[in-house]
Amino acid sequence: MNEPVSALMRIISEVFGTSPNTLRLILGVLGMVLLATSLIRKKSNYSKIIASGGWVLIGLFIYLQSSYYVKIEDYLLVLMTAMALPGGILIAYLEIKDEYTNDSIIWFRGTVAWSMIPYYLVYLVPHLNVAFVLMTAHSAELMLEFVGLGSYTIGDVMVSLEDGGEVPLSEWSGSMWILTQPLGDAGFYVPMYYSNGEEVNISFILSCSGLQSMIIFVGAICALDSVPWNRRLRGLFISIPTIHILNTFRNAGIVWLTESYPEWTFFKLNMFDFAHSYAAKGVSLFAMFLMAIALFDLLPELHRNIMKLIPKKLQLTKN
Numbered sequence: 001m002n003e004p005v006s007a008l009m010r011i012i013s014e015v016f017g018t019s020p021n022t023l024r025l026i027l028g029v030l031g032m033v034l035l036a037t038s039l040i041r042k043k044s045n046y047s048k049i050i051a052s053g054g055w056v057l058i059g060l061f062i063y064l065q066s067s068y069y070v071k072i073e074d075y076l077l078v079l080m081t082a083m084a085l086p087g088g089i090l091i092a093y094l095e096i097k098d099e100y101t102n103d104s105i106i107w108f109r110g111t112v113a114w115s116m117i118p119y120y121l122v123y124l125v126p127h128l129n130v131a132f133v134l135m136t137a138h139s140a141e142l143m144l145e146f147v148g149l150g151s152y153t154i155g156d157v158m159v160s161l162e163d164g165g166e167v168p169l170s171e172w173s174g175s176m177w178i179l180t181q182p183l184g185d186a187g188f189y190v191p192m193y194y195s196n197g198e199e200v201n202i203s204f205i206l207s208c209s210g211l212q213s214m215i216i217f218v219g220a221i222c223a224l225d226s227v228p229w230n231r232r233l234r235g236l237f238i239s240i241p242t243i244h245i246l247n248t249f250r251n252a253g254i255v256w257l258t259e260s261y262p263e264w265t266f267f268k269l270n271m272f273d274f275a276h277s278y279a280a281k282g283v284s285l286f287a288m289f290l291m292a293i294a295l296f297d298l299l300p301e302l303h304r305n306i307m308k309l310i311p312k313k314l315q316l317t318k319n
Contacts, residue, residue, distance in 0.1 A: 005060070005085070006067055019162065021182045024064045028120065031057030035113045042106045051109055052092035058112065059088020068185060074277045104308035110223030115215040122211065123187075126176045129206055130157055130169065130188050137190045137204040139244070140251035149256050151195035158191065158203075160184030192255065202255055202272070210247030213288060214240050217295075224301050235299050239291055246287055250280050 006020075013023040034054030038047045062084035069077040095105060122128040137154045144150055157169040162182045169188065174181050192200040217239040221232050258272040266274050296303040 006064060009064060019182045020064075021162070024061055025120075025124075027057050027064075028061035028116070031055075031061055032113060032116050032120070035109050036117065039106070039110055039113065048095045052095045054109075055088045055092040055095065057088075058116070059085040059091075062088075072185075073273070076277060076281055104305045107223050107225075107305040108309060110225070111216075111219040113219070114222040115219030118218065119211060119215045123206065124179045126174065126179055126188065129179075130176075132209045132211060133157070133188050133190055133204055133206055136209040136247075136251065137192065139248040140204070140255060141192070143248050143252040144255060147252075149252070150259070152200065152255075153193050153195055154204075155191040155193055158186075158189055160186035160189060200255065200259065202258060204251070208247075208251055210243050210250075213247070213284065214243050216288070217243070217291070220302060221295075221299065224299065224305075227299060227301050231299065235295055235302075238298070239295065242291065243288075246284075250284065254280060 009023060010020050013020045016023070018026075031054045034050050034057065038051035038054060041047045062081050066078050066081035069075075069081060091108075122132060134154070134157070141152045141154055144152055158166050159169055159172045159174075160166050161184050164184060166184070166186075186203065186205050189203045189205045191203045194200060218236065221235045221239070224232060254272065254275045257275045258270075261271045264271045264274075269278075292302075
């Protein structure tokens with residue numbers, strides 16, 4: 001990807017003798033730390049400046065991932081990640097300008113911090129990363145077998161290396177407590193096989209776990225400082241298991257569709273690419289929308305904060 005921001009990051013990574021992916025992670029961690037720090041003195045001008053830096057770094061961190069989605073031709077995620085940098089700069093500007101109500105923008109800071117910190121804790125601790133990958137794979141396998149759509153087994157955990165190779169986890173030389181070396185695009189993954197040993201040509205990685213969807217709700221709910229923890233915990237108990245179950249159906253459906261319709265194509269997309277990159281994402285976004293509406297009844301403060309972040313000109317009002 002020859003656009004200027006990624007090219008500049010590659011030059012900087014070469015100057016400091018690190019990989020672009022490691023530099024991206026450093027920027028993301030620094031952005032999360034700045035946002036979390038800004039929550040300590042929530043309403044001071046000093047806090048706004050710290051938060052502004054955090055928004056820009058997190059926007060840059062997400063934006064730099066767009067090159068990976070260009071490579072795998074997932075254009076929906078290309079669009080979403082490419083919007084992150086201008087979005088982060090816009091939020092940083094609004095922080096300094098104080099365009100919005102303090103409580104709502106502070107809630108949004110907490111939402112992002114509570115979301116990204118747990119996710120990258122899982123990503124950077126291989127024990128947790130592998131545990132989520134295995135849970136996801138075995139959940140899909142059990143679902144497929146339970147509904148009678150085939151008999152499958154899950155292979156050994158593999159590690160995708162930065163140089164393009166792969167090794168079994170048992171032969172990987174890295175630490176299982178903290179990720180100290182960059183991995184390839186797949187990271188830790190497990191392949192799926194039929195019970196007769198034939199490969200299904202589908203593997204499960206951390207992105208398949210639905211963890212990204214879960215942490216959005218974790219962040220949005222946990223950041224509601226004015227809400228008692230008993231109500232916040234109820235919201236978490238409703239949302240997280242529901243997302244896991246829906247995600248298991250999603251993964252099982254992708255496997256079944258891919259294996260049942262191997263010759264199907266739509267605008268040069270095979271069944272896996274269409275189901276994984278477009279159909280499943282559309283259904284997932286709609287399910288998250290319905291989940292949010294359901295939570296608004298239990299946590300009306302969540303709805304109020306979201307509405308305060310939407311410019312009044314874009315809000316639907318009754319005449």
